[in-house]
Amino acid sequence: MDKSKTKKTESFASIFGDDYSASPPDKKEGAIELKLEQLVPFQNHPFKLYEGERFNEMIESIKNYGVIVPIVVRKKGLKYEILSGHNRANAAKEAGLETIPTVIKEGLTEEEAILIVTETNLMQRSFTDLVHSERATVIATRHNAMKNQGVRTDLLNEIERLSKASSGLISTSRPMGEKLKSDENLAKEFGVSPRNVSRYLRIYKLKDPLKQLVDEGKIAMRAGVDLSYLSAENQEMIEAIVSEDTFKVDMKKASIIRNYEEEGKLNWKTAKSIITGEALRDPNKQKLVKIQPKIISKYFSPSQEIKTIEKIIEKALEMYFQKQQESINLCEEEEGDEIGG
Missing domain, CATH: 3.90.1530.10 (Conserved hypothetical protein from pyrococcus furiosus pfu- 392566-001, ParB domain)
Structure with a gap:
């Protein structure tokens, strides 16, 4: 040598x-x-x-x-x-x-x-x-x-x-x-x-702007791990979307984003829908309905138990929809009589 x-x-x-x-x-x-x-x-x-x-x-x-x-x-x-x-x-x-x-x-x-x-x-x-x-x-x-x-x-x-x-x-x-x-x-x-x-070895591979967002808590550390596998171009896109409206990225969102890139479906529109949560919403999920306190106080006394109130409301709804159905059936019978006459 x-x-x-x-x-x-x-x-x-x-x-x-x-x-x-x-x-x-x-x-x-x-x-x-x-x-x-x-x-x-x-x-x-x-x-x-x-x-x-x-x-x-x-x-x-x-x-x-x-x-x-x-x-x-x-x-x-x-x-x-x-x-x-x-x-x-x-x-x-x-x-x-x-x-x-x-x-x-x-x-x-x-x-x-x-x-x-x-x-x-x-x-x-x-x-x-x-x-x-x-x-x-x-x-x-x-x-x-x-x-x-x-x-x-x-x-x-x-x-x-x-x-x-x-x-x-x-x-x-x-x-x-x-x-x-x-x-x-x-x-x-x-x-x-x-x-x-x-x-941490994966976090090191993130682009600097995304590292900053991890430090600020806008991107969870383990979410940053998934994002580190994205291309440099897509990392820049994610940083722009997160910074645009101060959105946060958790593990679930990051995992979906990574899968979208692997499937060739990641673009600005799909990335933003994931980060904003729009893509995660279930269209079939029943919306939560709250009854206003003033309505409860109008029909029930403060001494009544919640279970009792729930049963009464359930019974009232059954009666309401039963009457609705009876009205529909009656209308259909009347229409049939008119056509037959």
């Missing part, structure tokens, strides 16, 4: 330097100052950014102490794409800084880049605090790493070590070597069932 063609594997520590030491170093080894205007966020960044009190606290901290932990970026055209440090970069701008300490990484694959984005975000928050789309990203990214353990497994192990050493952060993760064994261990790590691991 030509060693010159072998990709050099760097440890995650070399990416982050001493970011997670208990006491900040005076010198940020390997970091350079980049202008904030040169930075762009990670494309389709899958995690919600800080806001409110938490974000304001970060701004105040940066005003007082500066940005201690360098952000991590990679070159993206004429700009630098942030892999780790979106909140720090945003807070630095609000704090009035023009530059920020940065570690630039080169030669990362897309899988390695999203791995850095995902794992560093997971260090800062509990898995249970994440919305469905964020959980799906975490599980799918880790699942991909499990399938290809030869790709930067040293990064995974170093992330685990650094997350435990991180000041003020408590890692709930198991050793990375264990978690790479099977989906069952992945499920145990995040406190979900193996079946839910499979569901």
Whole structure:
């Protein structure tokens, strides 16, 4: 094998330097100052950014102490794409800084880049605090790493070590070597069932607008699983219909939609009739009739039991329809006499 063609594997520590030491170093080894205007966020960044009190606290901290932990970026055209440090970069701008300490990484694959984005975000928050789309990203990214353990497994192990050493952060993760064994261990790590691991892997395949609707509760999570099998075009159509009148999609509707696509019958008209519930209505279903309280009080006393009232109403209806039938029969007899005469 030509060693010159072998990709050099760097440890995650070399990416982050001493970011997670208990006491900040005076010198940020390997970091350079980049202008904030040169930075762009990670494309389709899958995690919600800080806001409110938490974000304001970060701004105040940066005003007082500066940005201690360098952000991590990679070159993206004429700009630098942030892999780790979106909140720090945003807070630095609000704090009035023009530059920020940065570690630039080169030669990362897309899988390695999203791995850095995902794992560093997971260090800062509990898995249970994440919305469905964020959980799906975490599980799918880790699942991909499990399938290809030869790709930067040293990064995974170093992330685990650094997350435990991180000041003020408590890692709930198991050793990375264990978690790479099977989906069952992945499920145990995040406190979900193996079946839910499979569901989150399907949610990850949804188009971003539909993921947003799952997060908002307009599409049930298990309904999202069925919708993930739709073509990209039909997913966009479903999102447009749901957003049009803020309809909701439950498991039953999603299952029918999926079946319609498989049968080649899914279009705007059929999809909307399913989502609005029109296609689910039984034309033969008896409508529920309610008797107004003022009618009940007109003919019955408050002391009468409901069963007694029901029997009286039933008897009255029998007498009514019996008289109706007698009237019809009488009319038919009179018409017959006229014809015969």
